Amino acid sequence: MKLSKTQRKTRIRRRIRKVSMGTVERPRLSVFRSNKEIYVQLIDDRTGNTLAAVSSRDKDLLKAKGNKTEIAALVGKAIAEKSKSAGFDKVAFDRGGNLYHGRVKALAEGAREAGLNF
Numbered sequence: 001m002k003l004s005k006t007q008r009k010t011r012i013r014r015r016i017r018k019v020s021m022g023t024v025e026r027p028r029l030s031v032f033r034s035n036k037e038i039y040v041q042l043i044d045d046r047t048g049n050t051l052a053a054v055s056s057r058d059k060d061l062l063k064a065k066g067n068k069t070e071i072a073a074l075v076g077k078a079i080a081e082k083s084k085s086a087g088f089d090k091v092a093f094d095r096g097g098n099l100y101h102g103r104v105k106a107l108a109e110g111a112r113e114a115g116l117n118f
Contacts, residue, residue: 033096
């Protein structure tokens with residue numbers, strides 16, 4: 001049986017979610033990538049709360065020039081700064097069913113450069 005693209009991505013997302021569980025000490029860094037934008041959240045899965053969120057639609061990032069990959073790196077740096085100010089140095093990375101390539105990789109490397117560990 002051949003799966004559709006969305007069914008395949010949902011399966012991958014569930015598999016990733018089994019392994020990476022967010023806690024108060026080490027929240028889950030969840031990435032959502034649309035065709036135009038990229039969104040990232042720090043989530044505590046025990047309570048279901050979003051601790052911090054950044055997207056390419058934020059006011060300070062809308063002014064940024066560059067292609068989507070470069071803007072994703074800026075989003076990674078912004079979430080790292082927000083998480084450090086909230087007191088989180090370590091996170092569990094959840095790529096959201098996307099391949100670790102392109103914009104998702106740029107976001108992760110931007111967060112690592114800004115001092116986030118995962």
